Amino acid sequence: MSASPLTPLDYIAAGYWQDFLARRAVAGGIAYEVDLHHCSLDESLASLQRIDTLLSQIRRNMVKAGIWDEVTLLKDERYRNFMVFLAFYAGRVLAQQWQQSPRWFGQFELDARYPELVLTTDDFYQHMAMFYVADTDVNTDVNTDVNTENSSDKGTMPLFFALEPIGVRLFGHIDRAFKSAQGIQVASGLYQAVSARLPKAVNHQPHLIDATIADKPNTQTANEKAFIEKVSPENSSTSLYSNSKSSIEMATNQLSDDKVGNVSSIAATTITSMPLAKDIEITNAAVAPIAAATFILEPVKTTPVAKNSPTPEMFSQLLTELHEIEVTQTTGKTEYKQACKVLDQFERHIAKQEKPRQQVVFSEAHLQAKQQALLGLEDAANAGNSAAMLRLAMYELLGEGLIANEGADKGVGIAAGVEWVKQAASKNDSRAQRLMSKMYYQGVGVTQDLEIGKYWLEQAAENGHIEAASLVSQWQQAQVLINSQKQEQHSLKRYQLLFAVIIVIALLIIILV
Incomplete structure (x- = not known):
């Protein structure tokens, strides 16, 4: 033909x-x-x-x-x-x-x-x-x-x-x-x-x-394969990773x-004239792995849409800091990285919602994958990884951690979350110290105490936390201004009193003379 x-x-x-x-x-x-x-x-x-x-x-x-x-x-x-x-x-x-x-x-x-x-x-x-x-x-x-x-x-x-x-x-x-x-x-x-x-x-x-x-x-390490086998629910047609043949691209991906x-x-x-993809459904898909190539990103002008975040601001900032602020870890790095491949997918999905995160519904297979990832975080935290401690603490404080999943009282999970943050802060992790300051300033998980909040803010600043250092600097400048104002007010009162005494003496002289 x-x-x-x-x-x-x-x-x-x-x-x-x-x-x-x-x-x-x-x-x-x-x-x-x-x-x-x-x-x-x-x-x-x-x-x-x-x-x-x-x-x-x-x-x-x-x-x-x-x-x-x-x-x-x-x-x-x-x-x-x-x-x-x-x-x-x-x-x-x-x-x-x-x-x-x-x-x-x-x-x-x-x-x-x-x-x-x-x-x-x-x-x-x-x-x-x-x-x-x-x-x-x-x-x-x-x-x-x-x-x-x-x-x-x-x-x-x-x-x-x-x-x-x-x-x-x-x-x-x-x-x-x-x-x-x-x-x-x-x-x-x-x-x-x-x-x-x-x-x-x-x-x-x-x-x-x-x-x-x-x-x-399409390359995996033995540790990555073992972790994915642990995370992926068996015999589940609704697995979190159903759209990819490569396991690492699934975790994560x-x-x-x-x-x-x-x-x-x-x-x-x-x-x-080609049509656009419009119908976006909540389903299972892969997340592509992070690559090692470098190049210049070409920006696209977008109009931001203001909406309330489903995650409290202090925890949204914590997640950002965990990605952007480097703190040297000597243990649990592999477990932490593998767990985050899964948990980051959940956070991206939750961030897109226009309702509180507690109202976001996941399938049983998804929840199983999240549970396994939390267990991976716990392993890393127990090994001494402060980043894993903070991430695990966040889920406990939100009522979504391992303790909450076991059906324990909410207060028990919050207490565990506070303890994880304190452990990370004691390791001089500036991100943990900044979070501790917020918790004490706002009374989240602890009794509100401004003095203790100020202490942890200063500790975070000393350990290189830029935002904390800026706040401490602003606070110190404000204190200088307040003290100067007080001194000026005190001096003004003294001058006013002196002026009044002078006038009284002058009147007496005039009367007597």
């Missing part, structure tokens, strides 16, 4: 690649273009790992910068072009493994050729897919070399919805589901997604990994002829 005619997306994909190689500007621009060139896109499988590393670092920096908002970013043409370019590139790599040319279908072609697929019209990630087996007739059944036995299933079609793993890598988390167009599990990253679709002869051989890659998404024509203008029109 003759090959099917090229689609508009085929021309756009070729144009994007040529423009990238020639370092020509694409209409609308591409975010992180410089970083993409640093990834050495040589059309190898290893290059997909470098892309996944870049995506993980982009995600991490967006979270830290407070601009990690999927809907807002997808409205930015530079970010859409960035994701579409990566999808086109992953398609090139996959097609090369099949020794074929990539063939791209838009949603119109997909609906016509594969009516059994139920596509979501307004889902950005299902807007296009690549056929990667053979280009002689894209309407034929699955090639016999495909790694499937039942070609009638949607999941066995030789189609690659390349935007889906990119979306999971950038935005997947506990309350953001990524529904696969083919009804299969969405991989967290391009390397994993492409590897799952390789021909048998390739897929059953070990892949060569670029030794220069700092962060390998990538033509030169005239026919191309004016591709950039076509791309600008087509890509701009």
Whole structure:
């Protein structure tokens, strides 16, 4: 049979690649273009790992910068072009493994050729897919070399919805589901997604990994595997980690002829018209791992939405300080880090809610995972890790800790939380000392005592806590002003008294004379 005619997306994909190689500007621009060139896109499988590393670092920096908002970013043409370019590139790599040319279908072609697929019209990630087996007739059944036995299933079609793993890598988390167009599990990253679709002869051989890659998404240490096995609930279809094959990513968690024509203008029109992902459900998804790549974050202007935080301010600040203020730990570092991979997912989900955290509902499997993470924190705290002590104390003071889960009286949990904070403060952890000062100033978990609160504030300042040092400095300046004012008032009273005496004496002299 003759090959099917090229689609508009085929021309756009070729144009994007040529423009990238020639370092020509694409209409609308591409975010992180410089970083993409640093990834050495040589059309190898290893290059997909470098892309996944870049995506993980982009995600991490967006979270830290407070601009990690999927809907807002997808409205930015530079970010859409960035994701579409990566999808086109992953398609090139996959097609090369099949020794074929990539063939791209838009949603119109997909609906016509594969009516059994139920596509979501307004889902950005299902807007296009690549056929990667053979280009002689894209309407034929699955090639016999495909790694499937039942070609009638949607999941066995030789189609690659390349935007889906990119979306999971950038935005997947506990309350953001990524529904696969083919009804299969969405991989967290391009390397994993492409590897799952390789021909048998390739897929059953070990892949060569670029030794220069700092962060390998599919690599685990023995301790990490053991922790994940402990955290992941057995035989649960609603596990917190159901959308990723990599356990660490779960915890926690990538033509030169005239026919191309004016591709950039076509791309600008087509890509701009792509729909946005709107339906965000509370479900189970993976969180991508933290990568080791470094690059310049491209800011996106967002309008902050004011809303009351579901978590008390003192604990919100504590979580921020635990990430931003480094305090040397000699014990329990591995246990603490592994537990935080899980607990941070819960905190991100809770932070998005517009109701008190006590009203946020989780499934039984999620609660089991959280319980195991808390036990990991307890191990680290008992080993002497002050950060673990503080994190564990926070949950006890909020009534969500291990003691509360055992059904004990709330007061017992609060007392345990206070004790954990005191232990951490006694280890000269400035974050713990600052928290102690707040607790005494506000009477949280302890009897309100301003003098003791002032003591712990000064201790935190002495140990390098910037905010505490600033407050102490302001307090000292205020004291100087108060003392000066008192002295001035005292001096004024003395002058007034002296003036009155002088007047009396003057009157007496006048009378007597």
